[in-house]
Amino acid sequence: MKSSYLFKIIGILVVFGMLAVSIQAFAQDEEEGGGTIIFTKPVKAVIFEHKVHLAQGLDCDSCHDDPFEMAAGTAEQNPDFTMKSLYEGKYCGACHDGETAFASNTRCTACHIGVKGYNRLTGPKAEGNGHEGE
Template sequence: MKKGLLLIVIFLTLGLLLHTLPSVGQESEEEAEYPTYPIIFTKPLKAVLFEHKVHVEEAGLSCEDCHEDIFPMEAGATQENKDFNMQALYNGKYCGACHDGETAFASNTRCATCHIGVMGWKRLTGKEKGEKEE
């Protein structure tokens, strides 16, 4: 009887340990893969949202597909370029490398998919929270 109880206790402790340990490992692994925070471009206008998650998990891209030929690793660095605009995209630069209507939806369609506007920017950055009326 006592043996049984002891076995149950051992099982429980082992189970608890094994349950928590690998999940910790998984999380850190995921974190290392790509940034989970949103990349928000605010130049030349507010604002464009880029999410690594969508591009990695849904589009199946790897880091090397964009970095560092099309975009440098530093988040938001590209917006300092003078030609970071829609015309450049139509010419196949930046996002336009894939968003050409064949690889991914064309840059001159579905504008508000990436453009989140001043409203979206305020929502994400928590600016003027008290002033905002919803």
């Protein structure tokens, strides 16, 4: 009798938790139009800020579904998601060609935030050695 009561409470808590997470995710999507994307493949890590690009006058159609699928993480699964492809005009290179936007082979650290940047954004990681900031 007592344990079923406990299960009910846990069940309710889980439902509320999921709801809160989904609301938060939804709110973020709405507010920032996709939010912050962090790519970790093939190198850790590259940042893409949706709001920075929206502020440039771009809209969703500018990049979705070509060159990027709507679902985050899709491009990263492709073996050709590399700097070489960017230089050939694929992915970010569609605009970052030196004419529409700064060329992909310049200003490396504008997008590459590194392992340090990644750790700052995602919090302390178990795999780090605690000396990352040195």
